[in-house]
């Protein structure tokens with residue numbers, strides 16, 4: 205009787221734990237699906253606007269940090285535009301630091317945490333390859349400026365129609381339990 209009760213409650217606990225895991229997994233998956241949908245939406249809205257209003261106007265809006273266009277309400281959703289040669293043409297979050305610099309140069313000048321960890325030229329080549337293949341997702345290492353955490357980022361990349369020398373992207377931070385803090389800068 206006692207044994208049956210015990211194993212019964214153990215079984216209930218097991219089922220509850222399994223249920224929690226299942227629900228947690230569903231939550232995380234749908235949250236991620238939502239973030240991917242938002243990134244694709246931001247890119248598509250920029251591509252549509254480039255067709256309708258021209259590239260220069262859209263670059264200006266993206267680079268105007270006071271504009272609400274091509275951004276989500278929180279600051280995490282934004283759009284970036286690069287030339288295939290790696291030069292940044294627009295960035296929704298840090299235009300002053302990034303525009304006019306190649307991925308490699310902007311890492312060197314503005315993201316010390318990634319120096320030696322991320323090859324900017326390789327990242328650009330991955331973006332260009334995906335853009336030229338009709339668009340798609342690229343996973344890479346990036347940093348969250350607010351926290352200084354190095355983590356995985358996933359970005360949706362696509363070429364505007366009529367432009368084969370630039371690409372538009374928008375990404376989101378893949379925050380997992382195993383994010384590692386960036387190493388403290390070493391002093392000479």
Ligand SMILES: *[C@@H]1O[C@H](CO)[C@@H](O)[C@H](O)[C@H]1NC(C)=O
Pocket residue numbers: 268269270
């Ligand atoms: C954005 O708004 C702030 C505060 O009003 C202002 O100081 C800044 O110059 C504006 N920046 C741009 C690019 O318009």
Ligand SMILES: *[C@@H]1O[C@H](CO)[C@@H](O)[C@H](O)[C@H]1NC(C)=O
Pocket residue numbers: 287288289290291369
């Ligand atoms: C890279 O491409 C952009 C856009 O086509 C162009 O303005 C820029 O001069 C190029 N930079 C280099 C270093 O070739």
Ligand SMILES: *[C@@H]1O[C@H](CO)[C@@H](O)[C@H](O)[C@H]1NC(C)=O
Pocket residue numbers: 342343358378
């Ligand atoms: C990129 O990262 C996302 C989010 O973790 C994941 O769902 C996807 O499978 C990854 N893609 C590749 C090609 O690794």
